[in-house]
Amino acid sequence: MDLPGAGDPDFVGLLRRKGVYPEGSAVNTAGAAAIPAQTQATTILAFKFSEGVLVAGDRRATAGNVVVYEHADKVLEIDGHSLMAIAGVPATAWEMARTLEHSFQFYRRSQLQEMSVDGKVRALSKLLRDNLGFVMQGVGVVVPIFATFDTEQKIARLYFYDAMGAQFEAADFAATGSGSPAVRSVLHYQNTWGAAPLRQLGRTDALVLALRALDTAAEMDTATGGIDRRGRSYPLVKIVSEAGIVTLTPEEIAEVHRQQVP
Numbered sequence: 001m002d003l004p005g006a007g008d009p010d011f012v013g014l015l016r017r018k019g020v021y022p023e024g025s026a027v028n029t030a031g032a033a034a035i036p037a038q039t040q041a042t043t044i045l046a047f048k049f050s051e052g053v054l055v056a057g058d059r060r061a062t063a064g065n066v067v068v069y070e071h072a073d074k075v076l077e078i079d080g081h082s083l084m085a086i087a088g089v090p091a092t093a094w095e096m097a098r099t100l101e102h103s104f105q106f107y108r109r110s111q112l113q114e115m116s117v118d119g120k121v122r123a124l125s126k127l128l129r130d131n132l133g134f135v136m137q138g139v140g141v142v143v144p145i146f147a148t149f150d151t152e153q154k155i156a157r158l159y160f161y162d163a164m165g166a167q168f169e170a171a172d173f174a175a176t177g178s179g180s181p182a183v184r185s186v187l188h189y190q191n192t193w194g195a196a197p198l199r200q201l202g203r204t205d206a207l208v209l210a211l212r213a214l215d216t217a218a219e220m221d222t223a224t225g226g227i228d229r230r231g232r233s234y235p236l237v238k239i240v241s242e243a244g245i246v247t248l249t250p251e252e253i254a255e256v257h258r259q260q261v262p
Contacts, residue, residue, distance in 0.1 A: 038063060038089050038139060038140075039061050039062070039063045039068050039069075039089065039090055039091070040061065040062050040063065040087075040088065040089060040090075040178075040223065041057075041060075041061050041072055041074050041086055041087055041088060041089075041090045041093065041177070042058070042060070042062070042087050042177035042178040042179055042221070042223045042224055043057065043058050043087065043175065043176070043177035043178060043179030043180055043183060043214065043217050043221065043223075043224045044056070044057040044058075044074055044075070044085040044086065044087050044145055044175065044176055044177050044180075045057070045085075045145075045173070045174070045175040045180070045183045045187065045210060045213055045214070046083075046085060046145050046147050046158055046170075046173065046174050046175070047158075047172060047173035047174070047187055047191075047198045047206070047209075047210075048156050048158060048172055048173070048198060048199050049198055049199060049200075049201040049202075049203075049205075049206040050199065050200060050201060050202055050203075050206075051202075051203060051206075051239060051241045052149055052156045052239055052240050052241030052242065053083075053147040053148075053149070053156045053157075053158050053239070053240050053241075054206045054207070054210055054237065054238075054239050055075050055083050055085050055145065055147050055237070055238050055239075055240070056075065056085075056210040056211075056214065056235050056236065056237040056238075057074030057075050057085055057086075057087075057177075057235060057236050058074070058179070058214050058217070058218065058224050058225040058226070058235050059071050059072050059073075059074070059225050059233050059234070059235065059236060060072065060223065060224060060225025061090060062223045065222075067225075070225055070228060070233045071233055072090060073236055074086050074087070074090075074236060075236045075237070075238050076093075076094070076097045077238070077245055078097060078100050078101050078104060078120075079101065079104045079105075079108075079114075080244050080245065081148055081149045081151060081240060081244060081245070082104070082120060082146070082147070082148040082240070083146070083147045083148070083238055083240050083245065084096075084097050084100065084124065084144055084145070084146055085144060085145040085146075085147070085176075086142060086144050087142070087143045087144070087145075087176040087177035087178075087180075088140075088141045088142035088143050088144075088163075089139070089140050089141055089142060091140075092131060092134070092140040092141075092142050093142045093144065096124070096127045096128075096131075096142060096144075099127060100120075100123060100124060100127070103115075103123055104120065104123075107119075114151070116152075117148055117150045117152075117157055120146070120148060121146060121157075121159050121167055122167070124144065124146055124161065124167075125161065125165045125166070125167045126165065127165075128142065128144075128161055128163065128164065128165035129164065129165035132163075132164055132165070135163050135164070141163050142163065143160075143161060143162065143163055143176045143177070144160075144161055144176070145158070145159070145160050145161075145174050145175075145176060146158075146159045146160075146161070147159075147240050148240060149240050149241055149242055151242065154242065156240070156241070157169065158170040158173075158174055159174075160174040160176060172187075172191055172197075172198050172199065173187040173188075173191065173198060175187065175213075177223075177224070178221050178223045178224060179214075179217030179218065179220065179221035179223065179224035180217070181220075182213075182216045182217040182219075182220040182221065183213045183214070183216070183217050185216075186209070186212060186213040186216050187209070187213060190209055203239070204256060204260075207237060207248065207252075207253065207256050208256060208260045208261060210235070210237060211227075211235065211253070211256065211257050211261045212261055214226075214235050215227065215261060227257060232250060232254075234250050234253045234254060234257070235253065237253060
């Protein structure tokens with residue numbers, strides 16, 4: 001006996017047409033249940049400075065107009081010299097990060113050498129392409145930033161992607177997420193007309209710039225979280241350089257913010 005919808009390759013679409021979605025989900029104009037609001041992570045930025053690459057992200061996760069969490073980790077360590085920052089659906093992004101981490105470890109242990117930077121960059125691109133089916137259905141969208149230090153060429157490398165897996169190497173900075181237009185404006189201004197271009201900034205000046213950029217994004221974009229001193233919620237900031245990865249402590253970030261970010 002043939003069942004209704006048997007052989008339909010679009011399973012999620014079939015569920016939509018049959019109205020089979022969690023109770024209480026919104027209904028669209030066609031009468032089918034709409035996709036429940038997904039948890040989203042925004043905003044992330046990265047730029048090259050005198051030590052390597054600074055990568056930062058606010059801590060807010062939202063679902064529609066609801067603030068879900070104020071301590072989300074959006075800057076993830078993949079190996080000793082690689083960081084992945086996430087904007088989009090955290091569940092999908094964190095799974096991609098775990099897959100990348102395991103892939104890099106397997107390659108290192110089986111080949112007795114590190115995967116090349118090009119190989120790492122393309123591995124993330126493939127994960128994004130494999131996720132394209134969900135993206136086209138409106139679920140699981142991820143738009144990451146990948147920062148690494150090329151230990152062979154002794155240079156910092158920075159890449160950003162679109163949701164379909166296209167990769168682009170950034171010369172100086174990158175930002176994604178709902179607050180990224182404001183962030184890019186701040187970074188472009190500093191790099192072009194500031195007292196010093198991004199690549200000449202020391203660690204403290206680079207941290208100040210990152211905090212100011214995220215503060216600006218929080219003013220312009222409700223989905224971007226600002227500084228919550230009472231809840232001790234500060235942006236997550238990591239630095240990747242030839243020496244490896246350093247995570248700046250909340251105390252260090254709080255002190256710099258108090259002294260230099262009005």
